Amino acid sequence: MKICFARLRNTTRYRGPLSDIVDPFFEGIKSYIATHDIAPSFYRLSLDGGPAPADASAIERADVVAIVSEAEFAWQTKGRLHTLDVAKSNENLAQIAPLFKHKPLVLLTYDRGDTPKLYRERTFAGVELGSIGEVDEADGAFAPGLAGMKYWFIRERAPRPPEQRDISFCYWGASNKHRKPDGGKSGDERNATLLGIRKRLGKPPGSCFIGSFPYKDLDFAREFTGIVPWAHRAAYTLCFNWLEPEALTARYFEAIALGVVPLTWKQYGGAFVPRELRVWSLEQAIARMRRIDAAYSREFGMVERHLLARLPSLQDYHQRFAARLDEELTKVTSMSAQQVEALHKKERRPPRKAIRGGGLIPIVEEYDGIAVVRDDLFPGGTKARFIPKLFEGVEEVVYASPAQGGAQYSLAHVAHGLGKRATIFVAARREPHLRQIEAKALGAKIVLISFGMLSNVQAKAREYAEKVGARLAPFGMDTPEAIAIIAEAARGTGENPDEVWCAAGSGTLCRALKQAWPRAHHVAVAVGRNIPADKLDGAEQIRYPRPFEFAAVQPPFPSDPHYDAKAWQLATARARSGRRVLLWNVVGPAIAPR
Numbered sequence: 001m002k003i004c005f006a007r008l009r010n011t012t013r014y015r016g017p018l019s020d021i022v023d024p025f026f027e028g029i030k031s032y033i034a035t036h037d038i039a040p041s042f043y044r045l046s047l048d049g050g051p052a053p054a055d056a057s058a059i060e061r062a063d064v065v066a067i068v069s070e071a072e073f074a075w076q077t078k079g080r081l082h083t084l085d086v087a088k089s090n091e092n093l094a095q096i097a098p099l100f101k102h103k104p105l106v107l108l109t110y111d112r113g114d115t116p117k118l119y120r121e122r123t124f125a126g127v128e129l130g131s132i133g134e135v136d137e138a139d140g141a142f143a144p145g146l147a148g149m150k151y152w153f154i155r156e157r158a159p160r161p162p163e164q165r166d167i168s169f170c171y172w173g174a175s176n177k178h179r180k181p182d183g184g185k186s187g188d189e190r191n192a193t194l195l196g197i198r199k200r201l202g203k204p205p206g207s208c209f210i211g212s213f214p215y216k217d218l219d220f221a222r223e224f225t226g227i228v229p230w231a232h233r234a235a236y237t238l239c240f241n242w243l244e245p246e247a248l249t250a251r252y253f254e255a256i257a258l259g260v261v262p263l264t265w266k267q268y269g270g271a272f273v274p275r276e277l278r279v280w281s282l283e284q285a286i287a288r289m290r291r292i293d294a295a296y297s298r299e300f301g302m303v304e305r306h307l308l309a310r311l312p313s314l315q316d317y318h319q320r321f322a323a324r325l326d327e328e329l330t331k332v333t334s335m336s337a338q339q340v341e342a343l344h345k346k347e348r349r350p351p352r353k354a355i356r357g358g359g360l361i362p363i364v365e366e367y368d369g370i371a372v373v374r375d376d377l378f379p380g381g382t383k384a385r386f387i388p389k390l391f392e393g394v395e396e397v398v399y400a401s402p403a404q405g406g407a408q409y410s411l412a413h414v415a416h417g418l419g420k421r422a423t424i425f426v427a428a429r430r431e432p433h434l435r436q437i438e439a440k441a442l443g444a445k446i447v448l449i450s451f452g453m454l455s456n457v458q459a460k461a462r463e464y465a466e467k468v469g470a471r472l473a474p475f476g477m478d479t480p481e482a483i484a485i486i487a488e489a490a491r492g493t494g495e496n497p498d499e500v501w502c503a504a505g506s507g508t509l510c511r512a513l514k515q516a517w518p519r520a521h522h523v524a525v526a527v528g529r530n531i532p533a534d535k536l537d538g539a540e541q542i543r544y545p546r547p548f549e550f551a552a553v554q555p556p557f558p559s560d561p562h563y564d565a566k567a568w569q570l571a572t573a574r575a576r577s578g579r580r581v582l583l584w585n586v587v588g589p590a591i592a593p594r
Contacts, residue, residue: 001329004062005029006043007052008123009075009089012068015049017153018224021250022070022110024137024149027314028321029066029108035322059099064329066106073113076122097127104130104332106325110137112247131335133328138247141320144272144310147250150224151307152314154257158228161259165296168201168289170234170260172210172220172227173251188242189265196282197238201289208234224254231258235296236289238279239264246270246417256307261299263288271379271417274306275591276558305363306377361492364582367556368572371495371582376558380413381406381587382509383477386485387414390477396421396470399477400461402454402528403433404562405505406587407477412444421445423470425461427452434590476506486512490584497582503527503560503567507535513584514539520582525567542570558588 014026030047033040041058059065074080116132137146198215201207208230211220237255239262241247248269255262264277279285363374375382387410390397401408401424408424415422424439428448440446449457465472490513497520502509504524514522514537522539528547544566551565559565564585571583
């Protein structure tokens with residue numbers, strides 16, 4: 001197959017990783033050419049740093065044109081770029097546009113604003129294009145995102161990040177994203193937020209801005225190596241998105257590779273991002289950035305471990321890219337434009353979300369001689385590993401929750417990520433619990449029940465679910481799928497404990513851990529009422545002495561004071577010698593949205 005790899009708006013002489021913003025695509029193309037029997041040609045692009053061919057006949061000769069598309073939307077957004085630059089670029093594009101008539105295209109898109117529709121209706125308006133396929137940096141095949149390759153590029157080529165940080169905040173890139181490609185307002189909040197940070201923190205060492213800002217400290221360069229010396233000094237940055245608030249962008253991966261904690265604006269990154277990184281207001285962000293102390297080291301260690309547990313290797317990325325490109329090439333060369341368009345409409349362009357069930361290996365860390373499974377680092381906590389199964393085939397899941405129950409947060413978190421509905425019935429209280437506030441902030445419908453005995457709350461939830469045809473989740477999310485998925489995750493840690501501790505409300509987690517480690521001695525700490533023995537599968541049960549109050553001792557890791565912290569308190573109090581003890585931490589403490 002004859003494939004022409006092309007750039008339309010600028011000429012690129014690619015010299016390797018960190019030399020260009022879209023280096024993940026260029027590295028993917030290089031690997032694809034090296035491993036496939038194709039006849040590649042290039043237009044305004046070279047992959048060896050040499051002169052980029054400018055002969056448009058390469059487009060005419062090709063069976064398919066693969067366009068590396070970066071911010072094409074900016075050229076189509078009025079007022080985004082200088083008028084003369086746009087006019088000159090459009091004039092050049094008009095000269096080659098006829099060559100694209102009936103030509104199959106594959107767009108390699110590095111921005112959510114660049115879509116097949118944009119190319120048909122705006123970029124090549126008036127030209128009858130052939131089929132258009134698309135490989136997007138945020139395709140599910142690349143989860144958590146093709147831009148994750150940048151983590152490896154930076155770690156392999158940039159100096160190791162220094163431990164000491166003397167700049168509170170650093171931001172690199174552009175801030176002008178207040179317009180959509182169609183000219184409408186995007187609702188993007190970064191302009192006002194970044195200006196507020198500059199006013200509050202001031203110039204370095206308070207804040208450092210690299211890029212197109214009126215208050216910039218350094219001009220932006222396509223070569224990332226120019227950013228490294230400044231970013232290496234910073235403790236924090238802030239990640240935004242515009243067309244899809246839950247998207248992951250390159251900044252997230254770049255920051256972690258540079259030793260910078262990537263705070264995330266509101267719902268940025270969706271289910272993938274640990275909620276400890278989320279900020280909801282300028283004031284909350286400023287408060288976090290002013291703490292260049294032990295908090296920074298702890299937070300960075302947490303976020304890097306979380307990423308590395310989920311990040312594909314470079315070899316894996318190359319294989320995934322090749323598979324996706326092959327898939328789109330097959331589509332555009334074997335199907336008509338109408339068939340491809342109909343297929344894309346049916347499939348719909350997936351939002352950048354990272355809700356996934358079991359299969360992600362939990363992180364295990366040791367504290368005071370106890371191995372702790374840090375599922376507080378898993379987006380949504382342990383229950384979010386299997387709750388996606390409850391949404392299969394339905395749009396709404398209903399749950400009757402105790403006021404302080406962590407399941408309501410996990411259910412709301414998963415529903416938000418899947419674009420579905422969570423309805424939570426809970427006893428009415430004078431002051432709502434933080435878990436309820438968290439769930440509501442994630443979009444869950446909260447139904448308050450007077451005379452809120454749990455049995456009454458459950459009856460009302462059951463009545464509602466039957467009436468609207470929603471799925472009623474069982475207490476504790478106790479399903480066979482839950483047991484299997486948690487057990488699989490537990491075995492994936494590679495641990496072989498002698499003794500296993502967990503907090504218990506319904507007994508689901510305890511039974512799953514018994515399945516994973518049948519030879520271990522299991523201890524379930526009942527955080528509320530006593531649990532029937534058959535729900536614990538023979539595990540030892542200890543009832544926490546103050547069942548409906550906070551734990552008296554807080555662990556040295558984020559933990560729910562109503563739940564896992566109680567198990568930690570009792571586990572550390574029991575004497576032991578020469579035994580491998582493991583505690584499963586389901587979720588972190590409730591955090592009030594701001």
